[in-house]
Amino acid sequence: AATAARAATGDPAREAGDLRAALAAAAAEITALAERSDGEAADILAFQVAMLEDAALAEGAFHAIEAGIPADHAWRQALAAEIEGYEAAEDEYFRARAADLVDIRDRVLAHLTGTAGLDVVPRGAILAAEDLTPSRFLATDWSAGGAVVLAGGSPSSHVAMLARARGVPMVVALGETPAGRVALVDGDRGVVVVEPGPQTRQAFEGRMEEAAAAGAAALAFRDRPAAMADGTPVSVLINIAEPAELDGLDPAICDGIGLVRTEFLFHAGRGLPDEEAQLAVYARIAAWARGRPVTIRTLDAGGDKPIAGLTVQEANPFLGLRGIRLSLTRPEVFRVQLRALARAAVHGNVKVMLPMVAVPAELERAGALLDEAVADLKAAGLPHARPPLGIMVEVPAAAISATRFPAAFYSIGSNDLTQYTMAAARDLGAVAELNDAGDPAVLALIASTVAAGAARGVEVSLCGDAGADLSLLPKLLATGLRAVSVAPVAVARVKAAIARC
Numbered sequence: 001a002a003t004a005a006r007a008a009t010g011d012p013a014r015e016a017g018d019l020r021a022a023l024a025a026a027a028a029e030i031t032a033l034a035e036r037s038d039g040e041a042a043d044i045l046a047f048q049v050a051m052l053e054d055a056a057l058a059e060g061a062f063h064a065i066e067a068g069i070p071a072d073h074a075w076r077q078a079l080a081a082e083i084e085g086y087e088a089a090e091d092e093y094f095r096a097r098a099a100d101l102v103d104i105r106d107r108v109l110a111h112l113t114g115t116a117g118l119d120v121v122p123r124g125a126i127l128a129a130e131d132l133t134p135s136r137f138l139a140t141d142w143s144a145g146g147a148v149v150l151a152g153g154s155p156s157s158h159v160a161m162l163a164r165a166r167g168v169p170m171v172v173a174l175g176e177t178p179a180g181r182v183a184l185v186d187g188d189r190g191v192v193v194v195e196p197g198p199q200t201r202q203a204f205e206g207r208m209e210e211a212a213a214a215g216a217a218a219l220a221f222r223d224r225p226a227a228m229a230d231g232t233p234v235s236v237l238i239n240i241a242e243p244a245e246l247d248g249l250d251p252a253i254c255d256g257i258g259l260v261r262t263e264f265l266f267h268a269g270r271g272l273p274d275e276e277a278q279l280a281v282y283a284r285i286a287a288w289a290r291g292r293p294v295t296i297r298t299l300d301a302g303g304d305k306p307i308a309g310l311t312v313q314e315a316n317p318f319l320g321l322r323g324i325r326l327s328l329t330r331p332e333v334f335r336v337q338l339r340a341l342a343r344a345a346v347h348g349n350v351k352v353m354l355p356m357v358a359v360p361a362e363l364e365r366a367g368a369l370l371d372e373a374v375a376d377l378k379a380a381g382l383p384h385a386r387p388p389l390g391i392m393v394e395v396p397a398a399a400i401s402a403t404r405f406p407a408a409f410y411s412i413g414s415n416d417l418t419q420y421t422m423a424a425a426r427d428l429g430a431v432a433e434l435n436d437a438g439d440p441a442v443l444a445l446i447a448s449t450v451a452a453g454a455a456r457g458v459e460v461s462l463c464g465d466a467g468a469d470l471s472l473l474p475k476l477l478a479t480g481l482r483a484v485s486v487a488p489v490a491v492a493r494v495k496a497a498i499a500r501c
């Protein structure tokens, strides 16, 4: 649709009218799609409508039309500049938003050229493309299976998040795609086999059957409390990075939420979220859990998670102004989050957790700011409660001497604890082998944190990816750990693995 030709009228006023009509039709179409969607999908589409309705987006195109350029060319040129700007952004989040703009561009072009609504993906097909737009993904019926292979794209794009949430296998950044050929797509391993031979097909089918059988067997464990072979109970909580992950999820499958990563709130590209916006999200998450604990982590910006307008450029960002360090240098931003969290605490069993704590003074200062926020809310007569304040144990300094931290609870961040203990960055393939949470040194720090929790009589959980590593679980439980927090999709198999320990 995006490349179809259009006969220009030669009349700038008519060209401008056509573009206006195409913009309105595209906005109406996306709005209708948004109304049929929910959660994250609806948010993405609402973002696209907001962009389309922003007069600044088409301003350049209308100027070009006045200068005699046909509407479709003018629109394409104007969007090219915008898309380039997003693609060149340092922040991966903004780069990923380029796909939303391509989506908007093509939708408007389809209306300008009269070819809107023509592309239909056959049910169950593998969709091969350079990149895929979120609305195109959402407009496709995946109920009969199918997969997506992309020459470009990024694992943190909106469309990749949607595919993960809906269980559609997707492999990105292939460089080229096997268009028009038979292929096998393994989304778990990030592998595409083109024109597979009979043996490969058979092996693949065998693995699909095995995975389906293991999934079905594990499913029997999902709705029951987890326990080890001898009956010892283990709490299994969930990690979420976006509230939309809770849509359609039954809270009864878990013992609560062990980690809410709040970075998503600061990624909207519309400045820092205010207190009311944060409160609405935290309260919604707290209400979902129906009384189960909900551990919300304060902003963990910095490191590999830059946030425009907040984080700073650093030569060594993993060792820089990250997590609680950044929050304490920006108390005006931190205060807003603490107030919203204290207000959300009346909507459920909310706990607050600080990331990247290295010294007790950080916990003390954050606690003082929380007390201040609570006092201010009281003075203002706003409903609130003081949530328990705990820490992530993910810096070796904290793990080595966790008893020094008077935290209400400890949550072991095995992802960072591993990278800092092994001095092997978590995002670097070249040192991936060293970045091993099962290394005896990392396990010793996990064990000492568990022991510190027992000595102080406070809860210890583990919310890093190690908790969902089935081969590691026996070693983690052997340290005395009795609570893990994992992605919602991993709950069933983690509970099944615990039962074997």
Ligand SMILES: C=C(OP(=O)(O)O)C(=O)O
Residues within 6 Å of the ligand: 259, 261, 300, 394, 412, 413, 414, 415, 416, 417, 463, 464, 465
């Ligand atoms: C859970 C963790 O936090 P994040 O992955 O968000 O850094 C961790 O470090 O293990």
Ligand SMILES: [Mg+2]
Residues within 6 Å of the ligand: 355, 394, 413, 415, 416
């Ligand atoms: Mg971490």
